[in-house]
Amino acid sequence: MNFKLKDIGPQLITVIAVVLVFGFFTYNAQINMESRGIDFGYGFLSQESSFDVQFSLIEYDGSHSYFRAYLVGLLNTILVSVIGIVIATILGVIVGVARLSPNYLINKFAAFYVEFFRNIPLLLQIFFWYFAALRALPLPQDAEAIFGVFFLTIKGLYVPAFIWENFNIFLYSIIAAIISIIVIRIHAKKLQETQGKQLPVFYISLGLIFILPLLSFLIGGVRLFFEIPVLKQLATTSFIYEGGVSLPPELIALTLSLSLYTATFIAECVRAGIQGVGKGQKEAAASIGLTPNQVLKLVIMPQALRIIIPPTTNQYLNLTKNSSLAAAIAYPDLVLVFAGTALMQTGKAIEIVSITMFTYLSLSISISILMNWYNKKIAIQEK
Amino acid sequence: MFKYLKQLTSLVAVVAVLFTFTTETMAAKKSKTLKNTQKKGFVRCGVSQGLPGFSNADAAGNWTGIDVDVCRAVAAAVLGDANKVKFTPLSAKERFTALTSGEIDILSRNTTWTLSRDADIGLTFVGVNFYDGQGFMVRKSSGITSTGQFKNGISACTNIGTTTELNMRDFFNSRGISYEPVAFEKADEVVAAYDAGRCDTYTTDKSGLAAQRTKMKNPDEHIVLPETISKEPLGPVVRQGDAVWEDIVRWSLNTMIEAEEYGITSANADSMKTSDNPQIKRLVGAEGEMGAAFGLDNEWNLRIIKQVGNYGESYKRNIADTGILPDRGPNQLWTKGGILYVPPAR
Numbered sequence: 047m048n049f050k051l052k053d054i055g056p057q058l059i060t061v062i063a064v065v066l067v068f069g070f071f072t073y074n075a076q077i078n079m080e081s082r083g084i085d086f087g088y089g090f091l092s093q094e095s096s097f098d099v100q101f102s103l104i105e106y107d108g109s110h111s112y113f114r115a116y117l118v119g120l121l122n123t124i125l126v127s128v129i130g131i132v133i134a135t136i137l138g139v140i141v142g143v144a145r146l147s148p149n150y151l152i153n154k155f156a157a158f159y160v161e162f163f164r165n166i167p168l169l170l171q172i173f174f175w176y177f178a179a180l181r182a183l184p185l186p187q188d189a190e191a192i193f194g195v196f197f198l199t200i201k202g203l204y205v206p207a208f209i210w211e212n213f214n215i216f217l218y219s220i221i222a223a224i225i226s227i228i229v230i231r232i233h234a235k236k237l238q239e240t241q242g243k244q245l246p247v248f249y250i251s252l253g254l255i256f257i258l259p260l261l262s263f264l265i266g267g268v269r270l271f272f273e274i275p276v277l278k279q280l281a282t283t284s285f286i287y288e289g290g291v292s293l294p295p296e297l298i299a300l301t302l303s304l305s306l307y308t309a310t311f312i313a314e315c316v317r318a319g320i321q322g323v324g325k326g327q328k329e330a331a332a333s334i335g336l337t338p339n340q341v342l343k344l345v346i347m348p349q350a351l352r353i354i355i356p357p358t359t360n361q362y363l364n365l366t367k368n369s370s371l372a373a374a375i376a377y378p379d380l381v382l383v384f385a386g387t388a389l390m391q392t393g394k395a396i397e398i399v400s401i402t403m404f405t406y407l408s409l410s411i412s413i414s415i416l417m418n419w420y421n422k423k424i425a426i427q428e429k
Numbered sequence: 430m431f432k433y434l435k436q437l438t439s440l441v442a443v444v445a446v447l448f449t450f451t452t453e454t455m456a457a458k459k460s461k462t463l464k465n466t467q468k469k470g471f472v473r474c475g476v477s478q479g480l481p482g483f484s485n486a487d488a489a490g491n492w493t494g495i496d497v498d499v500c501r502a503v504a505a506a507v508l509g510d511a512n513k514v515k516f517t518p519l520s521a522k523e524r525f526t527a528l529t530s531g532e533i534d535i536l537s538r539n540t541t542w543t544l545s546r547d548a549d550i551g552l553t554f555v556g557v558n559f560y561d562g563q564g565f566m567v568r569k570s571s572g573i574t575s576t577g578q579f580k581n582g583i584s585a586c587t588n589i590g591t592t593t594e595l596n597m598r599d600f601f602n603s604r605g606i607s608y609e610p611v612a613f614e615k616a617d618e619v620v621a622a623y624d625a626g627r628c629d630t631y632t633t634d635k636s637g638l639a640a641q642r643t644k645m646k647n648p649d650e651h652i653v654l655p656e657t658i659s660k661e662p663l664g665p666v667v668r669q670g671d672a673v674w675e676d677i678v679r680w681s682l683n684t685m686i687e688a689e690e691y692g693i694t695s696a697n698a699d700s701m702k703t704s705d706n707p708q709i710k711r712l713v714g715a716e717g718e719m720g721a722a723f724g725l726d727n728e729w730n731l732r733i734i735k736q737v738g739n740y741g742e743s744y745k746r747n748i749a750d751t752g753i754l755p756d757r758g759p760n761q762l763w764t765k766g767g768i769l770y771v772p773p774a775r
Contacts, residue, residue: 078530079551081670084529084550084551085549096595096598097594097595097598097610098594098597098598098608098610099610100609100610100611100612108595108598108602177621177622177625180622180625180626180627181625185626200625200626200627201584201627278582280571280579280580280582280583280629281567281571281572281573281578281580281629282570282571282572282573283568283570283571283572284568284571284573284583284629286582286584288582294609294611295627296611373589373614374613374614374615374618375613375618376586376611376612376613376614376618376622378612382589382612382614386522386589386590386612386614387589387590387594387612389522389590390521390522390525390589390590390591391545391590391595392549393525393545393546393549393550393551395525395526395529
């Protein structure tokens with residue numbers, strides 16, 4: 047053991063500086079709060095919140111606790127982030143590939159989309175989709191049914207509710223389908239490695255995922271009914287739809303703007319990834335007789351993904367954090383419900399802001415860990 | 430003679446100590462906030478982001494409104510010039526943090542005085558400059574003329590971070606009506622969403638409804654329902670822990686209200702100095718020592734009346750003449766059938 051001061055000195059100084067700075071701020075906050083008669087504590091979390099929230103994934107009303115309100119906000123943030131990430135990824139991949147298309151029209155359209163949406167501030171886009179689209183949508187009584195069952199109105203998108211009989215049998219059939227697909231994939235891989243035979247895995251999977259649930263309907267006693275939204279009059283000119291499920295326009299506007307915005311960045315990541323794979327790879331793959339589909343799936347994508355994943359992780363994190371702009375358009379996310387209403391009602395600024403910061407930190411770190419794990423999995427394995 | 434020298438010196442010493450002690454307490458009376466304000470040369474005042482009649486900035490950045498006038502009165506009292514105010518527009522969510530963290534020294538932003546706010550968050554309410562109550566606005570075409578006609582499924586637009594959200598829940602719950610609360614961070618967005626048809630009703634303090642109505646695309650299409658569902662005494666707030674500053678703000682507001690009671694206006698304040706009524710003379714600094722306790726001169730109240738005017742003038746200028754609420758309702762003097770009643774300045 048022979049530590050040299052020169053080696054550990056800078057680290058030591060940094061640690062001491064960080065501790066001192068944090069200590070100073072904590073001490074300062076304590077003194078100030080004491081002199082102004084503000085208590086510090088997390089006891090308020092179990093108190094009755096006594097405010098309602100527009101949209102919640104779990105059962106909640108004002109008689110529940112502030113902690114429950116926190117969960118409502120958190121789940122709403124996760125909901126909008128997950129939907130946003132899925133849509134942004136699908137759209138981003140399509141647009142990214144389209145930008146490399148030899149077709150002039152597709153190529154230019156994709157380029158225009160990327161340049162347009164990534165260069166306008168996100169908050170403005172959220173306002174645009176919310177207020178412009180809101181004004182353009184019809185009032186409930188004027189709404190035309192889409193496919194006879196969907197109603198897109200200024201008060202939200204009303205969709206039929208599913209009412210299941212024997213839902214668990216349907217669920218088992220899907221699980222069975224997924225398990226058999228995995229088994230067949232493993233088998234197909236083995237078959238190819240040992241005998242060079244190729245099974246049409248894609249079509250078999252597609253068939254399984256349809257046929258097994260279908261069987262559950264035919265012989266498993268599963269029934270599905272739809273509860274179609276019905277117009278109800280509240281006053282002379284005010285109507286709503288009852289029955290079915292209603293998606294608030296705030297949720298729709300927020301996911302739309304977040305996905306459209308983030309998809310542009312993901313598209314650029316995808317383009318960079320594909321262009322980052324050497325041209326020789328593609329030509330070599332073609333020369334050994336792989337079809338264009340196989341070239342993309344077996345040669346280009348595995349290499350491109352290694353370039354695409356790390357910057358895309360950043361975009362996922364951005365989308366999650368950007369979802370906090372929801373407060374501007376009344377979508378009850380973590381910031382609006384907890385760092386907004388709950389903070390105002392309790393006045394516990396330091397406690398609530400610290401919880402909120404810690405929550406976003408945890409969300410971001412979870413996404414990072416998940417993406418890093420995936421990145422490691424697809425990295426080149428040195429043998 | 431020299432025999433008593435020792436006693437004499439100790440007597441002198443005691444007197445000297447007592448004297449320094451008294452001058453010490455006099456200086457200590459001058460509050461820290463007051464000292465800082467006089468050093469900076471302006472009063473730091475938190476107002477709304479734009480509520481006509483209460484605190485609203487014109488295109489040139491001049492703030493007007495009855496909430497603004499409270500800050501101007503304090504500036505006139507402690508700095509001698511009602512224009513020496515720095516206004517900080519705050520959202521409902523930011524307002525208390527801005528005050529407790531010391532970013533502003535007075536919060537005069539249509540803020541409801543409630544027990545939990547007064548007791549919990551390190552604030553002190555100094556008085557009421559507007560008695561308000563929560564109400565509902567609906568479109569005339571809806572045919573709704575009373576809250577009794579509200580039905581299950583009604584959607585209500587409002588602001589977050591206000592007592593409105595809590596009152597709304599109490600109201601709908603007690604009547605067993607299910608409702609959809611749509612809560613925005615800023616008032617402008619609430620109005621825009623309601624105006625677009627997102628909500629069936631818009632709920633906030635009635636004065637706010639009247640003021641925001643003037644901002645709508647077509648104000649005549651909307652009506653405010655007659656029911657009032659809550660008590661909303663609005664008033665200026667200061668930080669806890671500076672009793673002198675608290676008193677200065679409280680009595681600046683009280684001076685405006687009492688001046689109206691005695692008929693002292695910005696126009697006649699100077700001539701009132703020779704009045705026969707000692708109560709009037711005290712209000713214009715011609716009798717008594719009404720400023721010393723605050724560490725101010727004796728004409729602090731005269732300056733308020735001369736530069737800002739009495740409460741009635743402020744109300745007329747900001748709320749009645751702008752067509753927001755021409756009828757003073759409860760915000761009338763107790764002598765004229767209202768509930769404005771302040772302790773005497775003596």
